[in-house]
Amino acid sequence: MKHAIVTRCNFADDKLFMRYFIPMRKFFIPSICAQSNKDFTLYITTNQQIPKHAEMIKKEFIKNNSKVNVVCNQSSYKEIILAEGYNIQTRHDCDDYMENNYVQSIHESYLKHIEKYKKFLLFAQPTKVDMHTGEEYMGRIYTDRSPSMFLSLCQETPEIWLMTEQHDKFYSIVKKSFELPKNLVKLIVHGYNAATTIQKNNTKIGRNLMVLAEKYNTDKKLPNSILPKNGIKGHGYVEYYQKILKNRNIRDMLEIGVSFGSSLKMWDDYFDKKCNITGIDINENRFKKSELESDTIKIKIGDQSDPSFLRSLRDKKYDFILDDGSHVHEHHIISFNELFCTLNAGGVYAIEDLHVALNTIKVFKAIQARSMEFNNKINPDVISMIDKIEFYSNDKLCIIYKNTT
Numbered sequence: 001m002k003h004a005i006v007t008r009c010n011f012a013d014d015k016l017f018m019r020y021f022i023p024m025r026k027f028f029i030p031s032i033c034a035q036s037n038k039d040f041t042l043y044i045t046t047n048q049q050i051p052k053h054a055e056m057i058k059k060e061f062i063k064n065n066s067k068v069n070v071v072c073n074q075s076s077y078k079e080i081i082l083a084e085g086y087n088i089q090t091r092h093d094c095d096d097y098m099e100n101n102y103v104q105s106i107h108e109s110y111l112k113h114i115e116k117y118k119k120f121l122l123f124a125q126p127t128k129v130d131m132h133t134g135e136e137y138m139g140r141i142y143t144d145r146s147p148s149m150f151l152s153l154c155q156e157t158p159e160i161w162l163m164t165e166q167h168d169k170f171y172s173i174v175k176k177s178f179e180l181p182k183n184l185v186k187l188i189v190h191g192y193n194a195a196t197t198i199q200k201n202n203t204k205i206g207r208n209l210m211v212l213a214e215k216y217n218t219d220k221k222l223p224n225s226i227l228p229k230n231g232i233k234g235h236g237y238v239e240y241y242q243k244i245l246k247n248r249n250i251r252d253m254l255e256i257g258v259s260f261g262s263s264l265k266m267w268d269d270y271f272d273k274k275c276n277i278t279g280i281d282i283n284e285n286r287f288k289k290s291e292l293e294s295d296t297i298k299i300k301i302g303d304q305s306d307p308s309f310l311r312s313l314r315d316k317k318y319d320f321i322l323d324d325g326s327h328v329h330e331h332h333i334i335s336f337n338e339l340f341c342t343l344n345a346g347g348v349y350a351i352e353d354l355h356v357a358l359n360t361i362k363v364f365k366a367i368q369a370r371s372m373e374f375n376n377k378i379n380p381d382v383i384s385m386i387d388k389i390e391f392y393s394n395d396k397l398c399i400i401y402k403n404t405t
C-alpha cells in the first residue's frame with residue numbers, strides 16, 4: 001500500500017504563513033508525528049520564494065523527534081504523486097489535528113474495501129475546535145462542491161488530484177464512498193481560516209482539553225507550546241484525558257498537586273464550572289488560596305504521604321482523582337491505598353509522570369498482570385476494587401478504573 005498525505009502550507013508572505021504555522025506547529029505536526037509507525041509519505045507544499053518557511057516546518061518535525069517521511073520543498077507535488085502510483089491520497093490543511101488512529105483507520109478501510117471496489121472515497125467528518133476558547137462543535141464542513149479537505153481517495157491509479165479537484169468530480173469517477181468513524185479529525189478554527197468559521201447552526205459538543213491546557217499553561221498540555229515565551233514542557237496527557245473522560249459524568253474531582261493552579265483552572269473550564277474540584281498541596285507558596293478558590297474550586301493544604309491528612313479527604317466521594325503531586329513512588333502508594341476507596345463506582349484514578357517513579361509502573365503492571373511480585377504494596381481490599389489498569393504516553397501516565405459495582 002502506498003499512501004501520500006498532501007498538505008498545503010504555501011503562503012504569500014511571512015504574516016500569512018505565521019497565522020497557519022502556529023496551529024500547524026501545535027496540532028498538525030504532533031498529530032502526524034504520532035502516526036509515524038504507519039506507512040505514508042507526507043508532502044507539504046511551501047512557497048519556494050520564501051525558503052525559510054520550509055526550513056521552519058522541517059525544524060518542527062525534528063523537534064518532535066519525527067520519524068515521518070516528510071518532503072517539503074516544492075510548491076506542487078502533483079507530478080510526483082501521479083508518477084509514483086500511490087494507492088491512497090489524503091489531503092489535509094496544515095491547521096488540522098488528526099487523532100492517533102486516523103491513518104490506521106484509513107488503511108483499515110482501504111484493506112476492507114479494495115477487493116470489492118478498487119476505487120473509493122473515504123470521508124472523515126471533522127469537528128471544529130476554537131483555538132482560543134477550546135470550545136468544540138459538530139457541523140458539516142464541506143459540501144459536494146467544495147474542495148476536498150478531510151477526504152481520502154483510494155484507488156489503483158490516482159488519476160485525479162485531491163489538492164485542486166472538487167468533491168463532485170470525485171463522486172463521478174469512484175464506485176463508492178464511505179464515512180470513517182466520527183471524531184477522527186479536528187479542524188482548528190484560529191480566526192484566520194480561509195473558509196472555516198464556527199457557524200450559528202454548529203452544535204457545541206463540549207470543550208477541548210488540548211486547547212484549554214495550552215490556555216492555562218499546565219504541563220499536561222501537548223508537547224509544543226504556542227506561547228513563545230513559555231518554557232513549560234508539555235507531557236501531552238490531555239490528549240488521553242480527553243478520551244478517557246468523554247461521556248463520563250465528573251461531578252467531584254480531587255487533584256494532588258496545585259502548583260500555580262493551572263490545571264485546576266483548566267478542569268474548572270473543561271467541566272464548565274459544573275464539577276466540584278478539590279486541590280491539595282503541601283506548599284502554599286506558588287498560589288494565593290483566596291484568589292484560586294471559587295464556588296467550584298477548593299484547596300486543602302497537606303501532605304500526600306500523610307495517611308491522616310488523606311483520610312480527612314474522605315468526607316466525600318470523587319469521580320476522578322489525579323495524582324500530580326510529589327511524584328515519589330512511596331507517596332503514590334500511600335495516596336492510592338488511602339484514596340482509591342473514595343472513588344465512586346466506575347471512577348477514574350490517574351497517576352502522572354511515572355518516568356520519575358519507575359517502581360510505581362512496576363507495581364501497577366504487576367497488578368494488571370495479576371502477578372504477586374510487586375503488588376503486596378497495595379492493600380488486597382483496594383486491589384479487589386480495581387476494574388482495569390491502562391498505561392499511556394510510554395507508561396508515563398497510569399489510569400486505574402474502579403469497579404462499576
Ligand SMILES: C[S@@+](CC[C@H](N)C(=O)[O-])C[C@H]1O[C@@H](n2cnc3c(N)ncnc32)[C@H](O)[C@@H]1O
Nearest residue numbers: 218257259262263281282283303304324325326
Ligand atoms: C507538578 S506540580 C502540580 C502541577 C499542577 N497539577 C498543574 O498541572 O498545573 C506538583 C505540586 O505537588 C506539590 N507537592 C509536592 N510534594 C507534595 C506532597 N508530599 N503532598 C502534596 N503536594 C505535594 C508541589 O508543591 C507542587 O505544587
